[in-house]
Amino acid sequence: MAMLSACQTISKGSADYFALVIVPNCSQAKEIVSLYRLSQGQTRLPIDTILFLDILVSKRGKGIRITTSQWLLHALLYTLRSDREWLSGLKTVVCEDLQLLDAVYEYSVSLFIHETQALPVRFIGLSYCLNDPTDLASWLHVSMQAMFSFRPRDREQSLTVSVAAFIIPHSGARFKAMSKPAYTAITEASRDGNVKLFVLSRSQCQNVAGDLIMQCAIDINTLGFLGQ
Structure with missing residues (x-):
């Protein structure tokens, strides 16, 4: 659903709209790219895996950009606040694999939320089953009405x-x-x-x-x- 939401939002927007997908590390990036390419056929949106700082801040145009939390942190820490024009077309941020949240992932997303607080950006967080995801939802400023949680013990069939x-x-x-x-x-x-x-x-x-x-x-x- 997050993939379709991101693709539909960007495809209906202007030529500069783009979505940013954040993953914990490079191995997850390869898996996420293959999943997003399944939705690419419906929208014809370019999907780029960006693992270099200069490309992340210089990339322009409509599409979906997938990067790691480490490279996002580099982009936020080592570029001047006046050089944040690359955020102007950002409409959707998808945080993948939040069950793998570590210090770098948490710091990069927290800093990113602070930098985009004046922009109309929608944050979507995805994770495996968690017993209590309310802390994650609060961290991403997601209301309780917009949080969908399926705990590990919630099963449609008995086991x-x-x-x-x-x-x-x-x-x-x-x-x-x-x-x-x-x-x-x-x-x-x-x-x-x-x-x-x-x-x-x-x-x-x-x-x-x-x-x-x-x-x-x-x-x-x-x-x-x-x-x-």
């Missing part, structure tokens, strides 16, 4: 947890021993629905899949997990 312990030290033998209870849990929990199975590492995926297929053969389940 049943069962634990099976194994004392086999070798990982290969342990995964093979786990295939039978895993197969039983899958078949008992959902015969027609989808099931997600998490393994320890990517290298074990093929071996675990082979063990589950072997359990299908032992159970004379010719269709395996293909359904009816």
Whole structure:
């Protein structure tokens, strides 16, 4: 929703309007870019990843600019207040991954809020499930009416947890021993629905899949997990 809101706001504005997306670090920036490009086809807005100070303060024109909290802090600390013309077209600020908030992220956004307090800028904060996000909302000057919170314990469906312990030290033998209870849990929990199975590492995926297929053969389940 934040992506669509930012894209729609900028696409309907003038040629100088832009949205700024703030992420904690460079690795998150790459993931966020791929998500925002999904909305790019509807609006044709240019999406730029800006990881350099001079580009951040000199970039002009309509679009969505994604930067890290560190480079935003550099731009605010090392440019004169008279050189803040690059903020004139700013309309929307999206703070991504607030669950990863650290000192640099907090300081850069706090300073940014102070610098844009005289501008009609909309701040949107996104985070994973938090038990109490009211402090974050207050920090971003978000009213209670505009805050949407889904706590980790709020689930639309009930969740049943069962634990099976194994004392086999070798990982290969342990995964093979786990295939039978895993197969039983899958078949008992959902015969027609989808099931997600998490393994320890990517290298074990093929071996675990082979063990589950072997359990299908032992159970004379010719269709395996293909359904009816």
